[in-house]
Amino acid sequence: MTTTAASPVRPGAKRQSHVAADAITLLRRNLLHMVRYPGLSLFTILGPVVALLFIVYVFGGTLGAGLPGVDAGGGREAYVSYVLPGILMVTVASSAGGVAITAAMDITEGITARFRTMAISRSAVLAGHVLGNTIVGLIAVVLVFGVGLLIGFRPTADLLGWLSALGLIALTCYAISWLGVAMGIQAKSVDTASNWPLLLTLLPFLGSGFVPTASMPAWLQWFAQYQPFTPLIEALRGLLLGTDPGWNLGASLGWCVVIIAIGYVWSRSIYERRSVR
Incomplete structure (x- = not known):
């Protein structure tokens, strides 16, 4: 009777499974932390x-009537369809403040230093x-979207459009979260951790989230058209309303990759430096 020797497990595979297990454990920790501090969420x-x-309800009638192809009577209904994708991106951007605060709490309260004494992957902590x-x-996006449906938003996306919109929102949440973690670790204190993420929340207002960029002054149009949130909003708007998002979808994916890379490198470098103090 012959026996078959067990195939050796590669060291790289062990490290990957170790990081994944640690990340899941710390994910549960952070979810419990958010339950205990519901104010952030x-x-x-x-x-x-x-x-x-x-x-x-205050500006929708007037702003909606100014949209191309909309008469004054249908202003508010048309504006709900126009503005909701922008509000969804504001929701995603706002989430950076919460993760910045929790990351800053770990750094300033010594939790991160304690993690370094344990067999926990540093990447898994982040x-x-x-x-x-x-x-x-x-x-948060699902709940805000539900409110949008209640006040008159009527998406016309097909199945592929829905899946693409969900994927785009999830990828954007993931990218913004990396940037929020970096901002939180960079902050000097918990009280100041949410300052930098506020800039992210303002960007949808300086893009096409609430009014078309063509209505803006010439000096502002260039920034509004090419900053990250405008292609994200336009791509999401096209996917939910069943229109072709065009180049905005590719630009959105590109911006997400760039933001993830910046957030990861920034957060990892600061984490290594601050966690040894």
Whole structure:
């Protein structure tokens, strides 16, 4: 009777499984942390919902009537369809503030230094924050989207459009989460951790999220057209409304890759430097 020797497990595979297991463990930790501090998650949801209701019911009639091909009578209904993709991207951008605060808490309270004494992958510590915030961001997007449906948003996407829109939102949440983690680790204190992420929240307002970029002054149009959130908003708008997103989809994917790379390199370098203090 012959026996077959077990095939050796490659060291690289061991390391990968170790990182994945650590990331899942820390993901659970961060989700529990968010349950214990629900205020961070509620702000991510309630802020965009209030902005959506305020803008639609206060300014929607006038702004909607100014959209191409819309008469004055259908202004508010048309504006809901126009503005909701922008509000969804505001929701994603707002999630960076929450993860920045939790990352800053770990750094300033010594949790990160404690992790270094344990057999935990350093990449997994960062990935736990990122994955946890991505899940919270997606939940917030679903809830804000539900409010949009209640006030009159009527998407016309087919199955491929829905799947593409969901994938684009998830990828954007993941990318923004990496940037938020880096900003949080960079912050000097927990109190200042949410300052830099506020700039991300402002970008959709300086793009095509609320008005067409063609209506802006010439000196602002260039920035509005080529900053990251404008192609993201236009691609999402096209996917949800069943129109061709054109080059915006490719530009959106490119921006997400760039943001992930910047966030990962930035957060990893600062984490290595600050966690040894």
